[in-house]
Amino acid sequence: MFQVPTKTQYAIRALVHLVRAKSASVASIAEAEHIPFKYLEAIFGQLKSAGLLSADRGRSGGYRLAKDPELILMSEVVRATEGEIKPVECLNNATFCVVSEGCLPRRFWQGLKRAVDVYLESVTLAEIAEPGFMAAAALVQEEAPGASE
Amino acid sequence: MFQVPTKTQYAIRALVHLVRAKSASVASIAEAEHIPFKYLEAIFGQLKSAGLLSADRGRSGGYRLAKDPELILMSEVVRATEGEIKPVECLNNATFCVVSEGCLPRRFWQGLKRAVDVYLESVTLAEIAEPGFMAAAALVQEEAPGASE
DNA sequence: CATATTCAGAGTAATTTAGTAGGAATTTAT
DNA sequence: ATAAATTCCTACTAAATTACTCTGAATATG
Numbered sequence: 001m002f003q004v005p006t007k008t009q010y011a012i013r014a015l016v017h018l019v020r021a022k023s024a025s026v027a028s029i030a031e032a033e034h035i036p037f038k039y040l041e042a043i044f045g046q047l048k049s050a051g052l053l054s055a056d057r058g059r060s061g062g063y064r065l066a067k068d069p070e071l072i073l074m075s076e077v078v079r080a081t082e083g084e085i086k087p088v089e090c091l092n093n094a095t096f097c098v099v100s101e102g103c104l105p106r107r108f109w110q111g112l113k114r115a116v117d118v119y120l121e122s123v124t125l126a127e128i129a130e131p132g133f134m135a136a137a138a139l140v141q142e143e144a145p146g147a148s149e
Numbered sequence: 150m151f152q153v154p155t156k157t158q159y160a161i162r163a164l165v166h167l168v169r170a171k172s173a174s175v176a177s178i179a180e181a182e183h184i185p186f187k188y189l190e191a192i193f194g195q196l197k198s199a200g201l202l203s204a205d206r207g208r209s210g211g212y213r214l215a216k217d218p219e220l221i222l223m224s225e226v227v228r229a230t231e232g233e234i235k236p237v238e239c240l241n242n243a244t245f246c247v248v249s250e251g252c253l254p255r256r257f258w259q260g261l262k263r264a265v266d267v268y269l270e271s272v273t274l275a276e277i278a279e280p281g282f283m284a285a286a287a288l289v290q291e292e293a294p295g296a297s298e
Numbered sequence: 299c300a301t302a303t304t305c306a307g308a309g310t311a312a313t314t315t316a317g318t319a320g321g322a323a324t325t326t327a328t
Numbered sequence: 329a330t331a332a333a334t335t336c337c338t339a340c341t342a343a344a345t346t347a348c349t350c351t352g353a354a355t356a357t358g
Contacts, residue, residue, distance in 0.1 A: 001231035002151060002265060003314095004258065005346065009237055012254045025303065039348055045305070057304045058356025074257065082150035088158055105161045108223065108277040109153065115268040116151060119261055128257040154315065174334065188317055194336070206335045207325020 008081045010035045011043050012128070015052070015065070015077065019129040023056075023064040043081065050080035069126035078120055085120075087112050157230045159184045160192050161277070164201070164214070164226065168278040172205075172213040192230065199229035218275035227269055234269075236261050 013033045018024060026044055030037040044063055047053045054066045065072070078085070087109045127133050162182045167173060175193055179186040193212055196202045203215045214221070227234070236258045276282050 001157075001227060001234045002236050002262075004236040004261075007347075008150075009254070012257070016253050027303085036348065038350080041304080042306095042348090048304095055304060056356085057302095057354075059300095059302045060357065061303045061355085063304085078150060085150045087151050087153040104165050104280065104282070105158070105277055107283040108161070108272060111272070111283055112153075112265070112268055113151070115264050116261070119264040123257060123260070128254055131253065133253070134256040134260055156316075176334080185317060187319080190335080191317090191337095197335095204335060205325080206323075206333095208331095208333045209326060210324085210334045212335085 005082065007039075007043060008078060010040060011047060011077060011081045012074075014040060014043070015047070015069075015072070015125055016129045018053075018063065018065050019069045019125060023062045025062040029063075047077075047080050050076065052076060052080055065125075069129060070124055072125040073121050074123045074125065074128070075117065075120035077125065085113055085116055154231065156188075156192060157227060159189060160196060160226060160230045161223075163189060163192070164196070164218075164221070164274055165278045167202075167212065167214050168218045168274060172211045174211040178212075196226075196229050199225065201225060201229055214274075218278060219273055221274040222270050223272045223274065223277070224266065224269035226274065234262055234265055 010033070014029050014035065017029050017033055021029075026041045027037055029035070030040045033040075044053060044055075048055055048063075048066075052066055052072060053063045055061065055063050088106070159182070163178050163184065166178050166182055170178075175190050176186055178184070179189045182189075193202060193204075197204055197212075197215075201215055201221060202212050204210065204212050237255070239252065239255055239258075
């Protein structure tokens with residue numbers, strides 16, 4: 001559940017790559033990160049539209065971050081590739097929610113959305129490009145037996 | 150993004166219904182909650198396997214909660230319908246993660262998983278069946294302009 | 299002017315989600 | 329006993345989403 005689309009995973013890997021590379025062509029990033037070239041090209045189009053990347057066309061062109069990675073929130077990245085976070089339809093559309101029980105679960109979904117939003121807004125691209133990011137916290141999680149599926 | 154499958158939404162609506170109804174047939178719940186009968190039947194099979202529902206077969210049979218709603222965590226419900234929360238493949242499978250950059254984003258996804266898990270484990274079925282649930286917190290969220298898509 | 303790049307839009311393939319169909323097994327009311 | 333109402337089981341189909349691919353134009357540069 002909550003499987004994140006490869007599109008978003010690719011976007012983030014590529015952005016992390018650009019934190020270090022400063023500037024690079026789609027082709028070079030695609031190769032380094034093992035991402036299908038044409039797909040990444042399309043993804044970069046979205047990231048550019050969202051104001052996260054700038055591009056230079058022509059022979060020695062390429063992409064670079066449009067702002068400092070410290071200023072790029074992960075919520076922006078996710079929004080750029082997937083649109084707004086919206087676990088259920090009725091969250092943006094109160095009139096839709098006319099099922100019986102007065103749609104009690106709505107509040108629950110709203111809380112979930114909030115939990116995700118808060119997290120995504122608490123992390124910047126610069127942070128996840130940093131090898132030490134969340135190292136301690138992650139270890140705790142790692143201890144768990146780890147059920148599959 | 151993070152669209153929750155209708156299957157899970159149906160499951161939760163039906164469970165909330167059962168918190169009040171004590172016992173009911175799939176047919177009656179499906180009608181009351183506007184859920185396709187045959188689909189709900191299949192969903193209840195999963196919820197029963199997961200130990201959340203008990204069933205009585207035969208003419209005056211039906212489903213009921215297998216335990217008190219105070220003891221049913223929403224994480225259990227979601228796991229029952231969708232399996233483990235796992236934003237990216239490599240979280241349960243460290244060897245898979247052999248992309249360049251040493252897969253820095255992994256920690257980020259782990260944090261997201263954690264944020265969602267913590268939330269889902271903090272809420273019980275009994276709570277979301279309660280009309281006052283999260284009323285105050287939700288209002289704050291409601292104020293936001295609410296972009297679409 | 300050849301080449302390397304971004305950019306744009308349509309089209310296809312694969313996967314997942316959503317829902318149907320048909321009927322067997324079980325219990326109960328009459 | 330029997331008919332009806334239910335859960336239960338398996339397979340199938342349909343719709344939607346995701347993940348790409350294809351073609352080629354626009355643009356800059358060495």
